[in-house]
Amino acid sequence: MNYTIKTEGLHCGHCDASVETELMKVAGVTDADADHETNTVTVECDGEVAPEALEAAVCAAGDAFKVVSITAA
Incomplete structure (x- = not known):
């Protein structure tokens, strides 16, 4: 399944990399x-994968990062 x-809060390539790194730690991603x-x-x-696990990973990447919505694709 894809999501x-x-x-909110992604401003540069470093932000992208931080979020990607945390998401890759989630089992199943x-x-x-x-x-x-x-x-x-x-x-x-x-x-x-539970959407809550994805949201937690984004938030764990940095205090400035927030999830607005998660949709299954």
Whole structure:
């Protein structure tokens, strides 16, 4: 299952990398691609991953990062 996460607080490539690194730590996540220009993150998963786990990972990447919405793609 894949997810699209709308975020706030991504301002540069370093922000993208921080969020991607934390998301890759979530069990089942196989790829994460953050884009600070659109404030979206595309997440590919092997199986089903709880949206709460994805939100927690984004928030763990830094205090400035917030999740606006998570949709299954």
